[in-house]
Amino acid sequence: MTSSTTTGDFQTKLARYADLLVRTGVNLPQGGKVRIAAPVEATELARLTARAAYRAGATDVRVVYTDPHLELALYEDGTDEAVTFLPDWVASEREAMVADGYAMISIVGEDPSLLAGVNPERVAARSKAQAQAMKTVMEAIGGMHVNWTVAAIATPAWAARVYPQLSEADAVERLWADIFTTTRVNGDDPVAAWAAHTAQLGRLSRLLNDKQYAAVHLTSGLGTDLTVGLATNHIWMGGGEAAKNGIYAVPNLPTDEVFTMPHRDRVEGWAVASKPLSVRGQLVEGIRVRFEGGRAVEVTASRGQDTLERLIGTDEGAAHLGEIALVPASAPVAQTGTLFLNTLFDENAASHIALGRCYPTNAVGGDDExxxxxxxxxxxxxxxxxxxxxxDTDVDGITASGEREPLMRAGEWVI
Structure with missing residues (x-):
């Protein structure tokens, strides 16, 4: 660790951050169990989080460390068989933990360009194999069968990509500062600050749910002109969410989005990316996609088009939308002025859409497939x-009778 991250002030904030992951992120109850997944650089945060969990009354804390360079070694030196191999017990273990009610804390901080030189076909093959093997787990987590949260750590490799003009030490310090700002750790009581913030996101969700718009229409100066039809009996959500076990958790730290389920066949028009997308270890820039009948029918990117096309070609549903989310331009992540090259942060700087799987919790009766x-x-x-x-994004809600009502103007909520 650099000297800037060993000061008393930093250590105080890091301890608050760990406490936030436990008390707000997963809201771990007395007697709860938790699995913490973290990169090898996150040992200090993982230990602090484990301590916070035990103070909250945890009966078991399991920490799993990950090293993306082992994944790089697999892609560069492994056989094709090794790339697509995943032991059955890996998925079985996670399924057993879900069934046993373990809360899930994921700490991320990967180098967004680590796999830039890897054959994208190998990355796509492994990504698909992992998704197939972990489908039951991912559906359970997406359906909030357990309380879970995702947060970040400032690793040197990630910081170097975000702030290439700075020295390694300064880049890490700057990234930590941005993480603490956007997760509201800088105040004396981050847990209370998050309670107030999630209450505001809840207010917006209730307003939109009462409206039950047939569609939302988004336009921007970049060329987005997109009408997203919404699912029948859709549910807008934002901030926190009650898991099936009754525990109210905040799945993403930070979060400033209010999101819902699109209708897979009722999306029309152009969506133009306002930020690069970091996916499968590759950077995809200049994305332009035209939707017709809900499906992506024209797909281009100024960089990483092969990766984007393989992503959309994963399966039939990958060319349709599973989420529409509205985020104000004044959100803390946007105000940092930083492009994080990490979806956890960048999605909370701008309204966004998601290709692929929907969240069943975004529909009334979503427990039933x-x-x-x-x-x-x-x-x-x-x-x-x-x-x-x-x-400059404007968003309108469109009623079943075709009337338009303003939701956002110049990137800000007007409701």
Whole structure:
């Protein structure tokens, strides 16, 4: 660690951050169990988080460390068989933890360009194999069968990509500062700050749910002109969410989005990316997609088009939308002025859409797969968010009778 991250002030904030992951992120109850997945650089945060969990009354804390360079080694030196191999027990273990009610804390901080030189066909093959093997787990987590959250750590490799003009030490310090700002850790009581913030997102969700718009229409100066039809009996959500076990959790730290389920067959027009997309270890820039009858029928990118095309070709549902999310331009992530090259952050700087799988919790009766399908929900092995919002984005709600009502003007809420 650099000297800037060993000061008393940093250590105080890091401890608050760990406490936030436990008390707000997964809201771990007395007697709860938790799985923490973290990169090898996150040992200090993982230990602090484990301590916070035990103070909250946890009966078991399991920490799993990951090293993306081992994944790079697999792609560069592994056989084709090795690339697509995943032992059955890997999925079985995670399924057993879900069944046993383990809360899930994921700490991310990967180098967004680590796999830039890897054959994208190998990355796509492994991504698909992993998605197939972990489908049951991902559906359970997406359906909030357990309380879970995702947060980040400032790793040197990620910081170097975000702030290439700075020294390694300064880049890490700057990235930590942005993480603490956007997760509201800088105040004396981050848990209370998040309670107030999620209450505001809840207010917006209730307003939109009462309206039950047939569609939303987004336009921007970049060229987005997109009408997103909404699923029948859709549910807008934002901030926190009650898991099936009754525990109210905040799945993303940070989060400033209010999101719902599109109708898979009722999306029309152009979506133009406002930020690069970091996906499968590759950077995809200049994305332009035209939707017709809900399906992506024209797909271009100024960089990484092969990766984008393979992503959309994963399965039938990958060419349809599974999420529409509205985010104000004044959100803390946007105000940092930083392009994080990480979806957890960048999606909370701009309104966005997601290709692939919907969240069943975004529809009334979503526990029943047949209900989700009938409502217009989409299924896929992937769920990939990409940003289309800008400071000049306007959003209208369209009623069943075709009337338009303003929701956002110049990137800000007007409701």
């Amino acid at each position: 047949a209900v989700v399908v009938a409502a217009g929900g989409n299924d896929s092995l992937i769920h990939v968010d990409w940003m289309i919002g800008t400071p």
